[in-house]
Amino acid sequence: MSRRGTPHLPSQGGELGTAAPFYPRLGDLARDTSRGGEIGVVIALPADGRNTYHLCPAGGGDKWSAPNDGTTLRPVQPHVTHITPLKRDVTYDARAQHGGLPVTVHYDDGGTAESLLTLDPSQLELYHYQVGRILALRDKDRGGKL
Structure with a gap:
């Protein structure tokens, strides 16, 4: 599946507050x-002699058609499996009082996709404690004391 962005600003080709059809x-x-x-799964596109999309279940089964204008079709977003920190420096916005961790x-x-994990002050304190616990558990696993 392709990772295409959905325009949400007028300058990006979409009308604000409206959903463009999915083709x-x-x-x-x-x-x-x-x-x-x-x-x-889309198995046939509207083309010469075909005025509809043709789809079938991913695991097989009965095929069906959908209108060629894309009004009933929506993209299926992939699910997030996990998030990992990037090896980049963190940021802190004093005005907004938020920390940022590139991920x-x-x-x-x-x-x-690269993103930014934004944390408010209470979240920063909580994750500081939780990361400390992870490090303590790692040390205990290596034969140290908790």
Whole structure:
């Protein structure tokens, strides 16, 4: 599945407050709202002699059609599997009183995206304590005392 952004600002090609139709490509997963949100793989695109998308369940089963204007189709977002810190320096915004930790977000389709974990002061204190606990558990596992 491709990782395409969804325009949400007028300057990015979308109207503010409106959802642009989704035009999937061959092989994309799509959620069909006219079928109760059923997810299928796009196996045929509207083209000469075909006026609809053709989909089938990912594991096989009965095929179905969806209108060629894309109004009933929605993209299926990959799920986040885990997040790892990037080897970059952290930031602190004194005005907003937020700390930032650069991270990589990992998805179940193999894709990744860089992001920023933003923490307010109480979260910073909590995670300071929790990371200290992780380090203490690691030391205990290595034969040290807790």
